[in-house]
Amino acid sequence: MTGTLPGVAPMAVPPAAYLVVGTLLFAIGLAGALLKRNALSIFLSIELMMNAVNLLFLTYARMRGDMAGQMIVFFVIAIAAAEASVGLAIFVALFRARRTVDVDKIALLKW
Amino acid sequence: MPALSGDLVVFTIASLLAIGFALAMVVQKAPVRSVLSLVVTFFGLAIFSIQLAAPFVAVLQVFVYAGAILVLFLFVIMLLNLGQEAAEEDRRPLQKWLGLVAALALGGVLSGAALRAPTPKGMRPPAVVPLADEIPTIGRLLFSDYLLAFEALSFLLLVAAVGALLLSKRRFE
Numbered sequence: 001m002t003g004t005l006p007g008v009a010p011m012a013v014p015p016a017a018y019l020v021v022g023t024l025l026f027a028i029g030l031a032g033a034l035l036k037r038n039a040l041s042i043f044l045s046i047e048l049m050m051n052a053v054n055l056l057f058l059t060y061a062r063m064r065g066d067m068a069g070q071m072i073v074f075f076v077i078a079i080a081a082a083e084a085s086v087g088l089a090i091f092v093a094l095f096r097a098r099r100t101v102d103v104d105k106i107a108l109l110k111w
Numbered sequence: 112m113p114a115l116s117g118d119l120v121v122f123t124i125a126s127l128l129a130i131g132f133a134l135a136m137v138v139q140k141a142p143v144r145s146v147l148s149l150v151v152t153f154f155g156l157a158i159f160s161i162q163l164a165a166p167f168v169a170v171l172q173v174f175v176y177a178g179a180i181l182v183l184f185l186f187v188i189m190l191l192n193l194g195q196e197a198a199e200e201d202r203r204p205l206q207k208w209l210g211l212v213a214a215l216a217l218g219g220v221l222s223g224a225a226l227r228a229p230t231p232k233g234m235r236p237p238a239v240v241p242l243a244d245e246i247p248t249i250g251r252l253l254f255s256d257y258l259l260a261f262e263a264l265s266f267l268l269l270v271a272a273v274g275a276l277l278l279s280k281r282r283f284e
Contacts, residue, residue, distance in 0.1 A: 012117075012118030012119060012122075012162075013118055013119055013122045013162065016225065016226050017122065017126070018159060018163065019222075019225035019226070019228070020222045020225055020226065021126045021129065021130065021159070022225075023218060023221035023222045023225050024130055024218055024222065025129060025130065025133050025152070025156075026217075026218070026221065027214050027215065027217050027218025027219075027221065028130070028133040028134060028136075028137060028214070028218075029133070030213070030214045030217055030218075031137055031210065031211060031214030031215075032136065032137040034206075034209075034210030034211075034213060034214060035137065035207055035210045035211065036137070038142055038193070040142050040184065040187065040188060040193065041142055041145055043184075044136065044142075044145055044146060044149055044184060045136070045137065047149070047176070047180065048133055048136065048149060048152065051152075051153065051156050051172075051176065054156070054168075054172075055156055055159055055160075056225075058159070058160055058163045058165050058168060059163060061163070061165070062163040062164055062165070067248060067249070067252060070165050070167075070168055070249065071249070071252055071253070071256075071257055073165075073168050074168070074171070074249070074253075075257075075260060075264060077171055077172070077175050077176070078264050078267075078268065079264070079267070080175075080176075080180065081175060081179065081180060081268065081271075082267050082268050082270075082271035083271075084180045084183055084184070085183065085271050085272060085274075085275040086271050086274050086275050086278070088183055088184065088187045088275070089274070089275035089276075089278035089279040090278055091187060091191070092187060092190065092191065092278070092279045093278050093279060095191045096281070101191065101193065104203075
């Protein structure tokens with residue numbers, strides 16, 4: 001294990017395959033965010049989109065042999081944790097006030 | 112080379128798992144099932160991370176995402192008792208199709224761009240770290256190049272925790 005240089009060793013799987021999987025997951029997440037009516041499910045889809053982007057970052061980090069991609073993934077994960085805690089607290093407060101988290105029924109700011 | 116084909120097999124299984132359960136996450140009506148499907152997707156992504164020479168990120172993904180964030184989701188879903196919402200009548204068929212078309216178009220455009228993007232193959236061998244040195248390197252980078260971002264992030268997490276407490280506090284009147 002030690003001594004292997006990840007940036008130098010050839011990649012067994014072509015990097016384009018990771019990129020395609022990442023973009024497909026991103027598109028699936030977008031579909032979920034657009035099609036779901038439950039606020040929690042929309043939030044979940046956004047988490048999936050962030051993870052798809054993480055995969056792209058890791059792929060490019062691997063292709064370039066650069067640690068910056070991995071560092072950005074750490075920051076994305078930490079920000080996702082902060083976002084999840086605040087977002088879920090908002091949903092709990094929303095549910096207490098309106099008894100629903102259906103985004104069609106929460107239309108206070110809509111025309 | 113047998114090692115290469117093994118990697119390819121693992122990649123294929125992981126990508127099938129990840130994409131299949133991501134689709135299941137979107138299709139499922141019950142939020143609990145969506146969350147559990149997403150757990151499988153995240154495990155697939157963790158396998159990709161290991162293949163991409165980022166084992167620490169893989170562990171972090173399983174611990175923080177599958178272990179903490181999704182458990183928080185499950186907790187809130189069960190707290191709000193969102194189990195089986197009545198099958199919603201389709202109030203907006205047009206928006207549904209538009210959303211599907213938009214997602215498909217974005218997926219196609221992005222995949223095409225990713226496939227066509229030039230691979231930085233001609234670059235000189237960059238500053239690489241042996242796998243065993245990954246965590247020390249990350250720690251050193253966190254406290255040197257990324258110190259400001261790291262400190263800002265710790266403050267952000269503190270603010271988020273306090274904000275979540277404030278938001279979910281029940282007011283007795």
